[in-house]
Amino acid sequence: MSDAHILTTEKLVMQFGGVTAVDNVDFSLKEGELRCLLGPNGAGKSTFFKCLTGQLTPTSGTIKLRGADITGWNTHDIVNLGVGIKTQVPNLFNGISVYENIRMAARRKHLKPMAKEKAEQMMEKCGVSHLARREVGLLAHGQRQLVELAMVLAEEPPLVLLDEPAAGMTGDERDRLADLVLETARSAAVIVVEHDMAFIRRIAKFVTVFNRGAIFREAMIDEILSDRAVQEIYLGKQADVAA
Numbered sequence: 001m002s003d004a005h006i007l008t009t010e011k012l013v014m015q016f017g018g019v020t021a022v023d024n025v026d027f028s029l030k031e032g033e034l035r036c037l038l039g040p041n042g043a044g045k046s047t048f049f050k051c052l053t054g055q056l057t058p059t060s061g062t063i064k065l066r067g068a069d070i071t072g073w074n075t076h077d078i079v080n081l082g083v084g085i086k087t088q089v090p091n092l093f094n095g096i097s098v099y100e101n102i103r104m105a106a107r108r109k110h111l112k113p114m115a116k117e118k119a120e121q122m123m124e125k126c127g128v129s130h131l132a133r134r135e136v137g138l139l140a141h142g143q144r145q146l147v148e149l150a151m152v153l154a155e156e157p158p159l160v161l162l163d164e165p166a167a168g169m170t171g172d173e174r175d176r177l178a179d180l181v182l183e184t185a186r187s188a189a190v191i192v193v194e195h196d197m198a199f200i201r202r203i204a205k206f207v208t209v210f211n212r213g214a215i216f217r218e219a220m221i222d223e224i225l226s227d228r229a230v231q232e233i234y235l236g237k238q239a240d241v242a243a
């Protein structure tokens with residue numbers, strides 16, 4: 001991991017009417033760093049994520065990617081800058097096969113023969129080779145999540161943003177996903193927003209905890225899990241963070 005920052009936000013604010021969902025957030029992520037975003041329901045994680053991915057335009061503040069101001073850019077342009085984005089709802093072409101979806105994604109980065117090879121590699125890596133000819137619209141949610149991840153990784157982005165990637169997955173799929181995220185983080189910076197604590201425990205290193213729209217704590221996962229104040233903000237909102 002280098003000390004240079006791939007992504008920073010300064011005084012980022014997102015308001016919905018009278019609700020301040022993201023409140024003055026200064027955040028930074030180093031090149032090659034894996035960061036998990038945690039926090040109780042309604043803490044502002046998803047809204048923050050959606051500002052980073054261009055799904056929402058922040059009310060104020062700035063977002064910089066490798067020093068370039070991308071505040072208010074749309075998702076398409078952010079993806080074209082080389083950011084791999086996986087939102088909560090898989091973004092797939094339902095009528096065509098798993099292989100075709102992944103090959104088309106690989107084609108955005110690679111020439112034709114290389115794109116085929118890359119698609120095959122990615123299917124293997126993400127554990128969906130056995131589904132290659134299946135229509136993605138007919139797959140279970142967890143399988144669709146893995147296919148979309150294969151599409152994102154096929155473009156070899158230097159920054160990967162994942163919103164609840166483990167949702168709807170079986171135990172085996174979740175284990176596969178954890179290995180994939182760790183492997184991806186060897187060559188790219190990764191941000192993961194996730195509720196599933198078993199999954200978080202497997203992958204997390206340094207984490208950012210949100211509460212009421214602001215950054216509440218930033219520390220290594222072990223420290224966070226034993227932090228009384230962090231446990232208290234979770235209590236009454238969802239399963240205990242230490243459960």
Ligand SMILES: Nc1ncnc2c1ncn2[C@@H]1O[C@H](COP(=O)(O)OP(=O)(O)OP(=O)(O)O)[C@@H](O)[C@H]1O
Binds near residue numbers: 016019039043045046
């Ligand atoms: N489109 C919206 N319009 C109005 N309020 C919103 C909107 N999206 C989010 N909010 C509010 O912003 C706050 C932060 O919500 P957000 O979904 O970002 O939290 P979260 O930490 O991702 O929660 P969860 O873990 O439940 O997904 C909440 O009070 C939520 O009700």
